Amino acid sequence: MDIHEYQAKEILAKFGVETPPGALAYSPEQAAYRARELGGELWVVKAQVHAGGRGKAGGVTLCRSDHEIQDACEGLFGKKLVTHQTGPAGKGIYRVYVEAAVPIAREIYLGLVLDRSSQRVMIVASSEGGMEIEDISAQRPDSIVRSIVEPAVGLQDFQAREIAFKLGLEPGLVQNMVRTLHGCYRAFTELDATMVEINPLVVTRDNRVLALDAKMTFDDNALFRHPQVAELRDKSQEDPRESRAADRGLSYVGLDGNIGCIVNGAGLAMATMDTIKLAGGEPANFLDIGGGATPERVAKAFRLVMSDDNVQAVLVNIFAGINRCDWVAEGVVQALREVQVEVPVVVRLAGTNVEAGQKILAKSGLPIIRAGTLMEAAERAVGAWSSDLNQNTRVRAV
Template identity: 45%
Template sequence: MYKSFRSVSGMAARASKLARQPIQQQQQKRFLNIHEYLSVDVMRKYGINAPKGAVAKSPEEAFEVAKRLGHFSNGYKGGVKTFSTPEEAQYLAEKMIGHNLITKQTGAEGKPCNAVYICERKYARREYYFAILMDRQSAGPVLVASSEGGMDIETVAKENPDAIVKLPVDIKKGLAFEDAKELAKKIGISNVAQEDAAHTFMNLYKLFTERDATQVEINPLSETNDHQVLCMDAKLNFDDNAEFRQKEVFELRDFTQEDAREIAAAKYNLNYIGLDGSIGCLVNGAGLAMATMDIIQLHGGKPANFLDVGGGATPEAVKAAFEIITSDPHVSSAFVNIFGGIMRCDVIAEGIIAAAKELDLNIPLVVRLKGTKVDEAKKLIAESGLRIFAVDDLDTAASKAVNFSSIVTDARKAGIKVQFS
């Protein structure tokens, strides 16, 4: 019996790319992503079969887990390491634990690998793809399955779209056994295993609805040589809005795999998206955020992030937003672009002034405010005595933010300290 060895951080980072097919625009965007080994634990509670395995957080634990699982086989396949002895498991764990795993999904900096997942490897007679997603077009969940599992599903969709079968489900009626069995038949599961596959699909659907999942992805779903249906891996995402009723699931969240700035922003109900530029952007609303980034780039700059304060931010939240923006050492200027509707400009101004005073901001700050209570906001800024560059025109404000960023960046390279406050 083969055993395999996987980096936990890599499995947590690998997201389903099937959503880039026509279903993409219907899939929810807010989700909790948990490690694969934790996803397997959740599935087992629903009677879903998966290979035996355990997590090791040190090379020594990897050795002990490997011994408990029995015999191993040598070799490599993709991101999964296979090996023949517990000593090899220990050696591989030493190379992985404590280091960053870098993949296409993690970005250049990678994600920290704090543990490895060691599991048995079953002989697969055939491999399939299975997923459940939310589909707005059919106003409910959709099951997506394919006879071509264990590979990039978007490659299958591109090269052989007929191999992908979709089954919309009426969320009021649920998934019927007959429909689940017919789906198993369509993707080529053998006659003797179709009932087992149907029960697996139904259990996965039950997990999907009861746990407020936004995605359940199994790739591959395998039929073994003795016709067992096994989920060989697991990718589960859960709706952030359901946290209040899914406490057990959300306790599985691993903050080490997330951007610390995004975590800090969430505490104040702010939305933070990190980018790779040098201009920190504080905005309200996704549309204005996109326009702000576009005009910065039009003037030759690059946004370092955008931080959306939404419509209900307090001065304390705005101050926290500046702390998050300026925590990025690459930020060399900050651009505040607010259209006051529900969000009042004077509240933003109060937060900006508090941040400039308490955080001792040493980068140039360009502020452009329009809308509700804008006159009061301008008065607060003017009377603050702080070096805040208030500009009414968006084009001019963006140009200043870019120019200031260039000055500070050049000064830093030359070892010159520039003071703007």
């Protein structure tokens, strides 16, 4: 789960990471009022969306007066911000963060991520802040500092000082950097985060170390332990299909294709999408209905897949180990009777009670296309979609 910049800064501030003063606003007038509350003569207005690259896309504006702040907000509220991370659809802007501008002496990149290979938290830093880490890695790989934290002892002071020295910080700023690193690490571990990124972390002209921007991502599976974090979720920034799926306990990722997929198991879902591509089609989604594929759960999956207007075919591929094919078949029949499905349905079942499942499908009287293998199912799904496409009709293969 992602959160907004202002939310990440509020969390990090509680762990001792210093941030510039700022306030949230939901209208141009409120933004101007927030600036007057903050005081000063220079402010930064930032669109709050779950994406990087806001500055290049016009989502960050430096303002010198109330009039400039209101003009900047008028160009943001209710609009879509399109960055290299949002895709062409963009993200809606419904709130802005007004922050007092600070005099910057230098910029640093700082990130904490979970390194899967070492099964440790890795700190990644660079003296080339303000750039995307991918650009830094490509253009200045020698500037990147990496340090793995041993979980048995946590981040040690000497380790944090070593990072500060490698970044070329002056001796008087090292302790500030150590405090910042400790705060980020504690926030990461205590709140079950999967990423903490501060870009840029700035050194000001009056020798302070401030988080000028902040991003945090959390492990969805650990949110039950942190209700205060779960409450920060902003559904307006999520794909509505993925949001509906999460609320129903389904693992769903929307794609740009037109053949919907209903599969049990993440690995099998990936293989199904690959096979659809091999057969000449394009998957519309990744959908893992999990181990407990009850009739009700399958029906929910159908409703979710059919809610995507781009879907022109749906492929159901079930390998029953923990599941039972007869349960899944009952779910398919129930879904097709309850949900308006105006496209071909291709079902491939294998595993426990497969014969019983095939009989349920055969006796249903519904126009279900059955397949024995995954390749056969993908070919029939793509073939049914292509056939109906040529007749200018909308198709869905299950």
